[in-house]
Amino acid sequence: MKHKKNHSMLSKSAPYLLTIYCIAVLLFFLAELKLFGLDEYLRATNQVLILFALLIMPFVIINMPSFIQSLTLKVSDKEFHVQLNELESNFTQTIGRVQQQVSTSEQSFWPILAGVDILAEKRLEGANPRIIIGAKNDPSQLFFTQLLALAITHENAHIVCDIRYPNGDSMHNFAELKYRWLDIYMDYTGTCIQYFNIHHKTTKNEIKSHATLTDELNQYGQELGIKWLPSLGCSEDYCLVMTPEFAESEEITSINDLKTKGGKLTFSADPEFMNRKDCLLGLLEYGVKFKSVLPCSVTDRYSAKESGEAEVFVGYESDPQVFNGEVTRLNDSEQFFPRYLAQPLVSDTVLRKIPGLEERLLLLKDCMQTNDLNEIVSRISYSNNDPQRAKAEAQRIFNNALEKHKLKESVK
Template identity: 65%
Template sequence: MRVSKDKRWFKNPTNYLLGAYCIAVLLFFLAELKLFGLDQHLRATNQVLILFALLIMPFVIINMPSFIQSLTLRVSDKEFHVQLHELKSDFKHTINRVQQQVSTSEQSLWPMLAGEDILADQRLSQPNPELIIGTKSDPSQLFLSELLALAINHVEPDIRCVIRYPNGDSMHNFAELKYRWIDLYMDFTGTCIQYFNISHTADDDHTQCKSDEEIIETLNVYGQNLGIEWFPTLGCSEDYCLVMTEAQRDEHQIETLSDLKTKAKNLVISADPEFINRQDCLLGLVEYGINFKSVLPCGSDRYAALKTEEAQVFTGYESDPQLTKGQVVALQDTENFFPRYMALPMVSSKLVAAFPKLRDGFALLQGCMNTEDLNAAVSRITAANYDVQRAKAEALAIFNRTLQKKRVS
């Protein structure tokens, strides 16, 4: 074990930096004593020493936890206790959060800078038209995009559907749809109303929510100027929720989102970049009065910190296998903070104009499934490690069931 530690010491560049710092300070000290003739070559004025200290101090502070776990300072009979390892951890979390925010902004900025895809019309007018379906990174999107492709090919068999999975976050897909880099994707009502600052409630007390039809009608008013059209919902939802393990929930005595207003200050939330930057998510929760101790950014695996217990609260979807299997429990949203997130096709108006029959295909999907169907499909796809063939089979089962119901009716 000792040999291993020594090897790690030599591989750490910070140790070389601190060594150089100590040597430089020693040389300045010897020069001040006028030993070895160093005073002829080094001028350690106060200004030089101050600038040198300012230059090196950030590196020393950041890496002090490697050597010192805590520090106590006494000033005017008062003690200040600093946990240096927590300081380093908070610094890393802040850097990660900034990186995630920049990444989210970059995703949506690229389509806007590139402008409209000049090959979009060519793709759709060739003998075998190519239609591009965008997706987000969630496993439900893999399933829903396959369902869209089945509905399209049912009414337009010659169209070749290309599914881009994953294709980025909500804003990236929205921007790519507007500028025709993709032709459609499946989104959710609660997400779409954020693009235009549309309220999901019909009254000031937030007790009555708008219907899906009211929301879609309002969205299509905005969509006229953007070249985007929203179609009726599939009947299933993937609502946002905040979740905890049952043990953590009971320990902190939290049942509802509103309970977090007084208890979040002692809790860490694990959240993906999109949740961190959206008004209907973390930004809105802060305005709602929920301020967490810190935010632990995560990637596509939103439950990565579940086993390590680095976080106590997690962002969840109601289709998450962790939720449906009872690994975590959802906090009740008694005051309707979150809107409903009903799945619906979001389509380029030019695509529908070029292929009018697609309206019939999207109509087939209206009310084709419920949330339990979606949860079951997502659970099986996740268990199959996001296998595309598994997603195709799940989508085909739902679509065939829908066609059977249409024939019977």
């Protein structure tokens, strides 16, 4: 906002600055010609004139798009055409992107700077231990917090669950878990492997199993006091999407097509996606380059679709827009993106302090499928992220998980 205000002030002052500049140069010129007696008052060396021009020129250049839309330079037999309003737009987008990146990084710095929560042990003691559940900012995470709370308090109603929704991005929640500011949250395999540079493919370019990736994560987790539990069975994979009409007109069906056609398209993405190696940074290495990148909030990723400011968008497979066919999901035939299976991350200390907690959380293993999650996210989204709606959906899934568990036990 501050940048916009400053830019607006500069834009308004540009014509006045340019007028003053022209008048000053004219006076110096007339003085050099010794007209009107100006040479008695105004004398300027070449160096002074050059310095004067350099002083005023930045203001003129910055504000040129306000009154000059394009500029054509002719050198020998070649012409160079510069669209100044596009340069201004790209400059503004770059500033916005940097601001978003700083904001994302700031989130994870706080728990790191604060260090380990000295009251973490105390809140797990007594007749009513308190477990803090973290979450990111989207409808699926609202649902997951309620599902985790049901598993934690199952046959243990004395446990108090403190749900913190939303609680920042992935990095922030992971940092808070490591430093004991929260005790459990739901994340995705594809996200977590980025923290430790674990690749989802083998050296032979084969896809690793979810069990293999979880084992690799837990090797690091042993040193951090964190445990990755098995997946719920559902995924919320990243994807790239476009409007069906535009994808058809440009004959784009896959991410691979963007290697040759992305250079003229604008991509809209949230800060976390822009800063991750499995996301935009990886796409650049993969050979996908866009004309420009438009930052957006994670909860407003499709706003640029309505305004026409972007043609390609980051999506989750659980997005109602993807699920309902409002946008076209680009095929990922070469499996650039890893799988993003939902799985709980929990503090080792909490598992040790609360008897039977791990067994109750394991009730959630393979408790639902991706289609279930897609439908749940749609209903929660249409309820305007109503916590009661999320709780009702979680209760239904948890009841089904209990029935499956009882059936398995009876077979044994």
